Amino acid sequence: MRSSPERRRGGGERPLSRLTVPAAALLGLGAGLLFPQNGRLWDSLNRALPAPPDGRVVVVGVDDTSLRDYGPPTVWPPELYAQALNTLDQAGVQTVGLDPRLSALARTPDLAWVFARPNVVLSSTPGEPLGALEGQRLPTGVVTLDPDPSGVVRRFRTALPDPSGDLLPSFSRQLAVSAGQTVPLDPQPRLLRQFRRDASRLAAIPFRDVVNGNVRFGDLQGRVVILGVTAASEPGSTLLDPAGQPTPLPVLQAQAVSTLLAPPPTLLPGWLVALLAVTAAALAAWLGGLWGFGIALGTLALAAPLWLVNVWFPGVTVSVAAILGMALVALERWWTLRTLGTRDPLTGMGNRLAFTRAVEHRWPGRAGRPLGLLLVDLSGFRAVNEKYGRGAGDEVLRDLAARLQAQKRRGDLVFRWGPDEFAVLLDNVGPAEIGSLSDSLMASLDGLSYRDLPLRASVGAATTSPDTSTPADLLEAASRSRYRMKYGQAQRE
Known part of the structure; x- marks a missing residue:
């Protein structure tokens, strides 16, 4: 008597174990399609593994010392601004971006002539008109740093839609474009990369040193300079960076520009995420036991080294898929124990x-x-x-x-x-x-x-x-x- 494999395994009364692997694969496919990206995981890796600092972006900050020497920027004589800009021009900076406070002053009739330079980029806050300087068509951009409800800035945008539906370029995007980077207009939030603090260089060059010429031109040549208020005594001058540290707004803008100047991250295509999730779930179900935990931990740990090489791996999605496969194994064991006495x-x-x-x-x-x-x-x-x-x-x-x-x-x-x-x-x-x-x-x-x-x-x-x-x-x-x-x-x- 010859019997087929189907009959040798018991015919139509198939044990639940024969359904566990395909069911796990389907659950893994669902997880991969529904959650191809892991925003919270990438936020955690961004805080834990900051990128090296980008030397192409420099902040010139109006710090507390500059305010003590010169008073508030609203009472500075035009010659003070002109002296700072002349020093930057002599150093060979590529672009100077003004934060919203200084941009508002630059649009006043008394100071417009000082800032009317081809390498100056003006900024504005959302909803504020993007007016150019009189007689000049300077690049302008909207500040698009997006604090979350806790005040931490984790996202920014390269464009912001206006009431008519047109996309307005962001301030950071305009500066990155001026440095030769191609950046599309995109209203979708993107991750603000965290950069390591470099002890060998200042977080910001004091405005007073620029006015007095006490700077090395080699530190400024060919750089993108963001000129803004960094004084901690000024209200509203700081927000929390992705690591939760109080950071001056110009420094956060520098992080946004550095993010755009850095190589774009490698995101796995959706079909590959789904395939990895299916494989993890099916493998966990096939191996059984506690192997699912090992696969889950391994895929989650894999996200860190891949992050260091600029590959954003959805480790949570693949890990959850493995846990789902292991949960089906547990369900199979429960069902087997439940029916053990009657089968x-x-x-x-x-x-x-x-x-x-x-x-x-x-x-x-x-x-x-x-x-x-x-x-x-x-x-x-x-x-x-x-x-x-x-x-x-x-x-x-x-x-x-x-x-x-x-x-x-x-x-x-x-x-x-x-x-x-x-x-x-x-x-x-x-x-x-x-x-x-x-x-x-x-x-x-x-x-x-x-x-x-x-x-x-x-x-x-x-x-x-x-x-x-x-x-x-x-x-x-x-x-x-x-x-x-x-x-x-x-x-x-």
């Missing part, structure tokens, strides 16, 4: 206890839906065990279970009744149908054999009637029918 481990069919519960459940409705019972036993099974071993006998039983499962109708249930016996509980079968169902099953089991040993199945059939008062009566009737069939087969031989 035959060899064939996957219900055992006698499961048969008893099924009959008790259906017995009250037998008047409207008569119950039928087929008892099947296998002659010649002992000879297979004796000649070829118990493994061969197990193969015979699995094949017989698969055949019974294939022949049953919808609503019928198959159980292993004894060492070489099976019971088929039939749903809604009266005396007129029970004979044809029994004959059909006998025909499907005709000619059974295992190698050189013949096997013969005997089928006893019974159905409930007004005289059948208990399940034991139904079993007794099916048993008598089976014995009569076996006796008839023996007589014919």
